[in-house]
Amino acid sequence: MSNTVCVLPCNGLDKCAGDISRRVALKLTESEGVELICPVLLNQNKTRYDKVLEDGSLSVIDGCNTRCASKLAGSLEIAIKEKVNVSEVAKAQNIKLGVDIRDDEETDALVQVLLEKMSISEEKQADSQFIETETVEYESFSHGKFIFKVPKNNYFFNENDCWVSISGDIARVGVTDYVQQNLSDILYVDPPEIGQEIEQFDELGSIESSKTVFEIISPVSGTVVAVNDKLQDAPELVNESPYEKGWLVELRLSNFEEDKELLLDFEAYFEFLKRKVAETNV
Amino acid sequence: MSDKRIGVISCSGEECVGGTISRLAVRKMMEELRPGIVSTLCLPLFIAGDGGEREFAEKYPTIAVDGCSKCCAKRAIEKYSSAVAGSIDVAEIIGQEAALGKPLSTRNLTEEHLAYVKEVADKTSEIFDAILVK
Numbered sequence: 001m002s003n004t005v006c007v008l009p010c011n012g013l014d015k016c017a018g019d020i021s022r023r024v025a026l027k028l029t030e031s032e033g034v035e036l037i038c039p040v041l042l043n044q045n046k047t048r049y050d051k052v053l054e055d056g057s058l059s060v061i062d063g064c065n066t067r068c069a070s071k072l073a074g075s076l077e078i079a080i081k082e083k084v085n086v087s088e089v090a091k092a093q094n095i096k097l098g099v100d101i102r103d104d105e106e107t108d109a110l111v112q113v114l115l116e117k118m119s120i121s122e123e124k125q126a127d128s129q130f131i132e133t134e135t136v137e138y139e140s141f142s143h144g145k146f147i148f149k150v151p152k153n154n155y156f157f158n159e160n161d162c163w164v165s166i167s168g169d170i171a172r173v174g175v176t177d178y179v180q181q182n183l184s185d186i187l188y189v190d191p192p193e194i195g196q197e198i199e200q201f202d203e204l205g206s207i208e209s210s211k212t213v214f215e216i217i218s219p220v221s222g223t224v225v226a227v228n229d230k231l232q233d234a235p236e237l238v239n240e241s242p243y244e245k246g247w248l249v250e251l252r253l254s255n256f257e258e259d260k261e262l263l264l265d266f267e268a269y270f271e272f273l274k275r276k277v278a279e280t281n282v
Numbered sequence: 283m284s285d286k287r288i289g290v291i292s293c294s295g296e297e298c299v300g301g302t303i304s305r306l307a308v309r310k311m312m313e314e315l316r317p318g319i320v321s322t323l324c325l326p327l328f329i330a331g332d333g334g335e336r337e338f339a340e341k342y343p344t345i346a347v348d349g350c351s352k353c354c355a356k357r358a359i360e361k362y363s364s365a366v367a368g369s370i371d372v373a374e375i376i377g378q379e380a381a382l383g384k385p386l387s388t389r390n391l392t393e394e395h396l397a398y399v400k401e402v403a404d405k406t407s408e409i410f411d412a413i414l415v416k
Binding site for chain 2: 009010011012013015018019022023025026027036037038039040041043044045066068069071072100101103
């Protein structure tokens with residue numbers, strides 16, 4: 001793979017956020033090794049970009065929460081390595097964008113923040129401190145053509161189908177086999193920020209497939225200390241190995257004994273999942 | 283004034299400066315030349331299939347403003363909704379060479395580019411007015 005970064009902005013004409021996505025994309029293309037992808041032409045004639053997408057990685061800039069650019073990448077089954085959402089970043093910066101196109105100091109500052117976000121996403125990553133067990137034993141059950149696996153030891157679950165495994169004061173979090181099968185091909189994992197303080201049942205990033213976006217609900221409280229950076233290049237690891245290689249986030253635990261009271265152990269989750277699968281007729 | 287609704291979809295071009303001109307021409311039309319009566323449709327949203335854009339273009343006459351002869355906007359309308367009520371190819375108005383230049387940030391446009399924007403906006407308004415009186 002070359003180092004080419006392909007930038008796909010939403011380019012929406014409807015709102016200021018779309019215009020800002022375009023400004024960020026154009027600014028990025030001033031750097032060497034950055035290729036701009038026109039969302040409309042990509043939809044119309046994907047072969048135009050096949051070579052560069054095959055050799056490079058895709059960064060998406062969505063203007064608003066309709067996430068047209070992400071959806072387009074999803075519908076064409078192109079894995080996203082990195083993405084930002086202009087509206088969400090603007091909200092976090094207390095900037096109201098509205099409909100009219102603006103070119104002023106405030107939007108200049110927003111463009112700058114977005115550019116920084118796109119260039120520093122890999123910083124501060126700590127080495128994993130989680131000690132993996134040699135083998136993970138599984139129990140499985142089938143429903144129709146589907147087989148669902150659940151690990152038996154040292155895994156706890158919430159009812160949102162996220163798991164946590166513990167090593168000392170470090171928790172490793174991921175999604176269950178049930179989630180990955182429901183989502184089908186996972187194209188992008190949006191991790192939380194390193195250092196973020198998380199309460200039990202807070203959102204802990206999201207994962208996105210061509211079908212939908214799944215919010216990761218944290219089974220535990222703590223501080224984010226590592227994210228699985230392998231997923232940036234290979235989000236399909238969540239499909240292939242949801243309980244091991246496809247882990248998502250590690251947190252330093254703040255109060256696991258208390259959190260544990262609201263979690264399910266293997267036996268409880270296995271029964272819960274069997275009922276859920278039967279009821280929803282997966 | 284007629285209460286007829288007419289949509290305009292601009293190319294969202296990132297392949298060439300013709301796309302930039304098409305975007306600005308449609309904004310100019312919406313904000314200055316025909317304020318309050320132009321329904322602009324967002325092409326990426328139209329392609330994504332959300333927001334009722336496709337349904338609008340099926341129900342109401344819609345004009346495509348394309349940045350170059352690839353005519354992505356026109357082709358998208360015809361693929362997902364129905365025949366366009368009118369179309370503009372910026373390259374035909376300002377010339378292929380001018381239209382196929384590198385895409386530019388709005389603040390880097392020259393006087394010449396801005397004159398192209400006005401020309402395209404005027405032509406689009408002519409088509410718009412002709413549909414309005416039909």
